[in-house]
Each structure stands twice: as C-alpha cells, then as structure tokens.
Amino acid sequence: MVASNATETFIPAFIAVWLKLLAPDECYDEFFVKFNVLHVPCLKVLISKCLGYAIITGSFIVKVPQIIKIMKAQSGEGINLVSVTLELFAISAAWAYGAGHKYPFSAYGEAIFMAFQTVSISFLVFVYSNQLAKGLAYLSVYVGIMAFLLSPSAPLGLLAVLQACNIFTVSVSKLLQAATNYRNSSTGQLSVITVYLLLFGSTARIFTSIQETGDTMVVLTYVVAALCNSIVAAQFVYYWNSAGTNTNTSKKDL
Template identity: 35%
Template sequence: MTDSWLPSILRSPLAALIGESCTVTLVDKLEILEPHCLRHALSKGLGLGIVLGGCVVKLPQLFKIVKSKSVAGISLSSYVLEVLANVITIAYNFRNGYAFTTYGEAVFIGVQNFIITLLMLVFTGRASLGAVTGALLLVFTYSLFDISLIGGSLLSTLYGLTIPLVISSRIPQIYTIHKNKYTGQLSAFAVFNYFFGTAARLYTTLVEVDDSLVLLGNVLATIANGVLAAQMLYYWNATAPKDKYRLDTKKNE
C-alpha cells in the first residue's frame, strides 16, 4: 500500500470500495479531478448510497400497514410482480458477476416487498395463501441460482421479461391512485426514494455495467417511478372519500 496521509482505518474501506489505483490517484496524490477515477468513485458512492437506502426504503410503508392494519390504496398485484422482478434481478446480476453496489438494493427491497405482500394477504384474510406464496417463491429463487435448472440464456430471457414486469408492477398502483384520487397507505418516502434511487442507478449502470438490458430496465423504471412520484405530489393533500377504503379482497388485486 502506498504511503498515505489518510489513516488506514479510513483508507482501507475506501480502497475496497473504489479500488487501490483510484485511491492512490484521488486520495494519496489528491488528483481529485482525474476523469476516470472521479467517475468511478462517484458511481461507487452513489451505488453504496442506493444499497443503503434500499435497506430502509420500504420500512415506512411496512410500519404504516402494521400500525393501521389497512392496505387501502395499495395494489397487491404490484407487489407480487415486484417481488418476482427483484429475485430475477438479483440472480441475473449475481450470476453475471456484477458488483454488488450496482444491484444490492434489490436484495433488501425484495425482502421488504415480500414481507409487505404477506401482510397484505394476512390483512385481507388470506394467510394460508401467503404461506403457499412464500414456499413457491423460495423454490423459484433457488432455481434461479442453480445453473443446472436455469441456464444462462434462459436467465437472460427472464431478466429481459422483468423490464415489462417492473413497468407492469407500477401500472396497477398508478391506476389505483388515479381511480381513487388518493394515495391511501402508500408511503411518500418509499415512492420518492424509489424515484431518486432509480435515477441515480442510471448513472452507475452507464459507468460500471456494460449491459443494454440492465440500462433499458433502469430507464423504464425511472420513468414509471417518476409517474408515481408525480401522483404523490399531485394528490398530497387528498383525503379518502367516506367508506371507500374498507378492506376488500378484490379491491387490492
């Protein structure tokens, strides 16, 4: 390791994140405007921030559901589709050897989405269906990581399908809000975090991942999340019509 003015307790994790060569350039030599390393460091920093944000992005939504015991204004089909997209995304990126900072938020968001999906089933009187859903998801996830069950070409096809899947997961929620003129129990923190996260992910993908499928997926996800964010702002002060948001099994599908 090159002699550095930065204490090793700080330099070591930084080097692990952005690489030794860029640490030497940006930190040790203080060449902070060197184009390649600056882009790389910015991408890594954004990626890490997105992953950390993914750890908590759905917690406000989860807490709102638990506290209110209501899933008013939340689309069950959106969450089911999103969970499927999450696990396929994780498997595709992992098996292709992409850096964890370019997709890691999908792991944490997927877990939170799955918990919320189960809560929605429980609070609409379908706990047994939740157990079956959980078991099927575990089998599907295992298959995605086993190359003998799902080969590389099939996994690429499945990942390609997540692009319309992600968009499809947003459409029911967008339609629900448009129809009700109310965002219900939808978390503003989650919506805006998603939007800014996918927008930042565009940059990290361009810098670190040479994969047109991943790039296209991030572009479309940013657009869809932008629509949800716009709806959240537009209906910010809207109130629920009386008796409109009772728990109803069919209404949340």
C-alpha cells in the same frame, strides 16, 4: 499491495481496505498515491460507488415506512397485489442477474434488501385480507424460486431473459398501481416516503449502471423504472388533498 499503498500514502492498511471499495485498483493509486484528485475517469468511478452504496444503505429502510403504514392501519387497502408481485419479480430478477454475472455488489446490492421488504408487503396484504394460508404459500413459492435462481444450476441465459422481461414488468407494475390510485382517487396505504425513495434510487441507478456494468438492458430497466416511479410520485401531489386520501390516512401519516 494494500500495505505498500498504505505506506506510500500514510494511510493505515485497515482504512485502505475500505477506501478501495470506493476507489478500486488504479483509482486508489490515482487518488491516494499520486494525489491526482481531478482524474475524471476515476472521479466517475468514485461518484458511482458512493451513489451505489448510498442506494444500498437506503434500501435497508426504503419500504419500512410502507410496511409500518400497513401494519398500523391493519389494512392493505389501495395496495395492488399484482403490482407488488410484478415489482418483486423485477427486483428478484435484478438480484439474480447481478449475482449471476458477478457484477460489483454496489451495482445491485439493494435488490436483496428490497426483495425481503417487498415480499413482506405482499405477505401482509394476504394477512390483513384473512388469507394467511395463501400468504404462506406465496412465501414458500418465492423462496423456492429464488433458491434456484441464485444457485449455480440457474443458466445465465435464463437470467438474461428474466432481466429483459424487467423492462416490461417494471412498467406494468407501476402503471397498475397508478391505475388503482386513479380509480380510488387516492394513494391509499402507499407511503410517500417509500415512493420518493424508490424514485431517487431508480434515477441514480441509471448513472451507476452505465458506469459499473455498461449493460444496456440494466440501464434501460432503470430508465423505465424512473419514469414510472415519477408517475406514482406525481399522484401523491395530485391526490394529496383528495377526500379519498384523507379518509384512509392522515397527511402526516407518511
């Protein structure tokens, strides 16, 4: 099939394989065989795929600024560990749910990379609080749980329950961090780059989830995530010139 389409459209087979990641099945024919570039349903698929893979690409580094900032300061001050753990739960549940339901990788792939980075942040908070043993225990428990959730032994019903809990978990996670910022009158060691990338990602995921999964539970989770991320993002603007923020970090230290 690839060879045939590639011949009809003068597109080499190895390029056709990559193009089909963005325009699968009928949409490949519409765009590259019939040259119907204004086919609206396929344009939606193309936009969704491009956004999805852009989010996944960004997820490789989305929390790296946060990790660097903690390591540079050698402090997890201002990082609410309960909030980070709840966020890790939400990310990991989305990963397991997407994989378990065999959704397209472009619909949930960023959760994999964000999970590794988020658990690293939790571990660093333990390390810089002189609680290495607790940090190692935290990692061990997380790895064990994910090994089960990603295995064929994990019931789809359980994964659905975890995904349903995400709506509550995401909101509580972000609101806890927002409350910590409010109490400290500062965003502490939070990274403005990470926070705004998360806001962009959760907002874009509303569209891609509607397009690629049609799963109401997943869509609603990202709607809540976008709203809550916007609260934390707004706090950066509000506390940008606060004494607390300037004490903990330079404005240039993002």
